[in-house]
Amino acid sequence: MAASHPIPINASFEKEFDSNFNSTTSLYQDGKSEKFGIDNPALEKDLEGGQAQKPENSKTKEGEKSEGKDEKSFLRQYGGMTLTLAASLLFSLVILLVKMLQPYGFSADDSSFWRYAGITLPSIPILMYFECCRGTSKNEKKNGSVFDTVWPLNKNDNWKNVVGLLARGILGGSSVILRYFAVEHMTIGDASVISYSSPVLVTILAHFFLGEKTGLVPILTAVFTLCGVVVITQPPMLTGKEGFDHDTLIGTGFAVGSLVCSACMTIITRKIREVQFALMLVVFGIIGMIQAFVISRFSNGFTWPTETYDSMMLFGVAGLSFLGQMSIILALKFEQAGPVSLIRTCDVVFGFILQFIVLGVKPNTWSAIGGSVVFAGVVITALRKWISTLPKESGCRRFFCWILF
Template sequence: MSELLELHQLVDSDAESHQIRRSKMHELMHSCYSCSFLGILLATLSSFFFSLCSVIVKELVDINPVELASFRFIGVLLPSIPILVYKQEDVFPSGKRTILLLRCFVGTTGLILSFYAFRHMPLADASVIIFSTPVFVAIFANLFLKEPCGLFNAFTILLTLFGVVLITRPSMIFGDTMSGFTDELFIDDEHDNMWGAVAAIASTLFGANAYVTLRALKGIHYSVIMSNFGAFGILYTVIVCWFMNVLCMPYCNSDRWMVVALGAFSFLGQILLTISLQLEEAGPVAIARSADIVFAFFWQTLFFKEIPNGYSIVGAIIVTTSVILTGLKRWSQTLPRESMMRKRLRYILLEVWI
């Protein structure tokens, strides 16, 4: 989902010009953070609100996922406007416009595909597949940015693919008797499940490319990227809805309130994620956001009465482990070389052998 695509940018962008400000912020928050891990807590709360967004997308079956995405983009745009005005940043900086538009396109397409996957797959299975986005960044970063892709990256990618196979269980591997994503009592439409899985995987690939474009936009303030992303996403989704003839207001009051809640939860999730990344490194925040998967399993069982089977649970554990390892890897790279924690992580991350 789009909230994961801001992880590196929010930490790495404009580092030199904001180094003094960030150090002062850390000093002010150090006493509170060291006691309560405020950044991790806010990242977890961000996952909570974003998981509620996916519940609303799955629940509002009478509203097209593309139209729902437009309300999600409103939640992205709103928090970025006051920051953009306060910072007096150039809204559409020259020299970066092409890559900025590319980032908006891949990010918007990835989010729309994720909404389609939430609608046509069990909530937890779709969340797990989409959550694996950071693992695949290494592939496209190597192709387009010539960044190294070592054995550790290959290991986590293969581990993630294995977990995704367990979740989707393609019939060519497991046979027709293993089709479906949950216990057979809860299978409604195998055809929808298949295309939902395709959308989830495609969303992951688009999301990984959005990460790469964010790295190429290093130095651009995150409010510029988020405001362009939100504005582009609203325009994109409205045009698509108009061509599909699905552009309409929700029919009943309950649906309208849920649409309002979608925008509000998106707003809260984005703000909490932004603040958490200002208080904590990207690696630990990415690990904390694995709570999204836990919430997804809980909501799926509570609201939709879909009980995940053993394959889905094992696949989710494998994918989550891979994402956590990736987050630990990034965190270890930010630690001083003489740090004892970095030395311990060398063994956990298999850096001695890989």
Template sequence: MRPLDGTGAAELPEAGLGLTDDAPPGASEEPAAAEAAETAAPGRCWLCRSSPCGSCAQPEAKKKAPCPGLGLFYTLFSAFLFSLASSLVKKVEDVHAVEISAFRCVFQMIVVIPCLIYRKSGFLGPKGQRIFLVLRGFLGSASMMFAYYAFQTTSLADATVISFTCPVFTSIFACIFLKEKYSPWDALFTAFTIVGVILIVRPPFLFGSDTMEINESYSVHLKGTFAAIGHAVFAAMTLVILRKMGKSVDYFLSIWYYVALGLIEGIIVLFILGEWSLPYCGLDRLYLILIGLFGLGGQVFLTKGIQIEKAGPVAIMRTMDVVFAFIFQIIFFNDVPTWWTVGGALCVVASSTGAAIRKWCQSSK
């Protein structure tokens, strides 16, 4: 849009001068200059000199106004892509979660670097924000590693639902670090989230030994649960840091720190574990490429949805991640979620939806 606006602004004075050349010889230059300036003013029609012109402003408004519901469609499509990527992560069980995260960082780095060069944003960022950018990259990449490990060790639906506890942790950390108000509503949403997680984890001291009859062993299921909670905690910290930085940092610069530090962090962890290796199967390599592609596509469409739609409806629509996770778990893995998982999902989704609606109402006031 910037080149088009610049071109239009450059053409307006020429049109105005062309019209004032036909002025009578006795007319003074001062009114002509004022008339030319009025003609060149933004929002005025160069032909009829009205502000706005009925025949010109209406088509321009139609061009600028986004299609109703387009932002929500972008958000829904991003949820679909994120869920597909999560399903593929569970498919490649022979590849360590840290390896998947490192490969995703390399794939997204190839896309982010040209964008930074084109936008001339630099690779370091403002001096006062670099410490926050480093924390954002470290915590964000750690969050993604925990998420991939959770997808591999527990069911897709359970890991996705527990990941949606992120808004609750965000409210708590925002209250601690940003001094935002923690209301009784936030406490109620936190209680709903805790109940939902308990229904999904089903600890034996509350539900008895019969509840441990799940597809994987209970110890592995518990590891995946803690990994999903770790993902939610680190993601909440990342959101608080992004809120602290605000709009002072370019979006692609934030992603650059995320993928660059994520790659470094992944390499260090893999050297410690001694498990660095590429998958031998060609299909697994294809899955890795698709994980990076779907993850990047989901990020792009989610960003587009946030840009043209209010945050409240976008946050509510994002709960479709849970629905897609249930569907893909049944289709790809033939794993029907238990009623305990469904009940826990309803509690967590109700909590995150209530928090989104409350924030939406507060911002509208």
């Protein structure tokens, strides 16, 4: 093998290299600027621009992240309350349509059947979408089946979710049917006041069965709301009459039954909140349809729509019921059961307003007083929620600190 020899370096090349190296290093040795150690104004300007752009871009990204966090925080804090308020308006419109359908021969159970049909039919394709199209995106992790929370029964206590779904369907169906029967004997506003005073029970049941924290103000607010219900029933001790009005007493009985069923349903919904909401809607709708059809069939016979006007109103009952039910289920995923149930009492306010605008029914003095009391309870609940989200050093929180007790 030939011996290796060092590669000879051309003298002119070596001289040129040393010259270039010395001229380059002289930029940093002669006339250094205070910032970058160079005396080239153009280069210094470029470096200043590059240095200024970096924090600006970083600040922009940080601002975008901050805005995203604020948006998520807002949805987490107020999303449940907003959805609950929307559900109250939608359900108030449904009750108004039910009242308007009575002259056309549609009883409470007939209207209930179409309400549950409207909940069930749109929920089936939604359930199929979540089941069949999950994990189709490349960047999306494949989710489990929507039935994982109910099947198999012996996995992770799924049988409890199944029992909860069935109980929720039965109680929810009973609550709606009883509420519609109450509307047949009293005004929309009075029936709504009693039916949606469920916070009295929900606050107590949520504390014992869900472990939700409570305080002095929520309890007093619940009692305050109950007082409004008592005023709405117009007892003889307030009106000076010899006894209760017969229709008012029957309607009150139906409304109280609806109140109990609604409170229990709210607790169960919160308990099984890990169940997919579309599955909740399907089970709830099917059970409600069966209940309403059986009651209607064996009481006065089932009534089918025959005219365009009543068909359109039944379609409104179905569609608005679906939107309202979906809103309340999603609300309970964001918010605790007590505040949701209290805000649902806004149905009372919407009921009085709608019956006055559409039906021309004016509330009497006692109805107005009772409705105002219930509305005050809703305002206190919303204010308490907002104050609890403020920082501890906030002046507004310090001023309203009593409402957090």
